[in-house]
Amino acid sequence: MDKLHGASNFVNFAAYSWNIFRYIGDYLHLGGILTLLVTIVKNKSVAGISRTTQILYCIVFCTRYLDLFDHTQSFYLVFFKLTYIVTSIIVLVCFYQFDSTYARRHDTCNMTIILVPCTIAALLLTSDYSLLEVLWTFSEFIEGFAM
Template sequence: MNVFRLAGDMTHLMSVIVLLLKIHTIKSCAGISLKTQELYALVFVARYLDLFTDFISLYNTIMKLIFLVSSFSIVWYMRQHKIVRRSYDKNQDTFRHHFLILPCLLLALFINEKITFKEVMWTFSLFLEAVAILPQLVLLQRTRNIDNLTGQYVFLLGAYRALYILNWIYRYFTEPHYVHWITWICGLVQTLLYADFFYYYFNSWKNNVKLQLPA
């Protein structure tokens, strides 16, 4: 494992920790899209179907379990926890996320590296992850004023994907025959979706002002 892959995994893990910290300690999910969290839960289920059949390493297994358990915990908190769910802004989080699922599944059926159930589900998870952040970005655009922890959560998610792109570039030049076009394109699309947010995030950090997106 190279340093970019490890940094990407740790950044992804930090994003989950920041979100759980916000929900568990502050008892608030204000500014967080339940639609995006549900999509991520589906992404991890589809991606980690091999959890109990193909052992790669202890590190790999632990990370898979962490992301599965944490994603479903976040959805549970936002849907069921009496205090947390009161802070969820359902009226603003109206992106029709279910319309993203079927196109991603159909695309995975036609564009994949191998026609097997697990491979199609893996590819489906890549396509879905590429667009899963859309409900969150739309919600931030509507609410405009973004609290510290929410801003850090979204930034870390974007940084995780950017670090994975560096990981792919590194592996392309150091490993023979390392070519995964579907993964690369999905990762690039996902990273580009964060571009606008990154711009305003770094501006707020540079000027030491509260993060605020334009109307």
């Protein structure tokens, strides 16, 4: 690639393109979370929303973003990580605030069936046995079920 004319520009362009897609994804995700929160507050209801899914997402964000305390991260990353954690907790608080509107009979997924195998898989399949890496791997498995 070094022998190609303009190869360095191509590499920079590729890195720049990746950042654009990451930013678009982050802002779309943030927009979705804010839309969910506004809808819950406006309707004063959590009807039609799975509490199990919201708990799983909260677990995903809390286990994935424990590296928040690493001082080498940019403000952008810290902001979004904190935003995802805080907004997922706010959504869960809304479930308790609007408990009478929550349809338990429709939210039938047993979280134990998800959490136990994901914990075992994370312990067996992680690339490094540090706490942060095991929790990151765990969060990836959990996110697959949360979706």
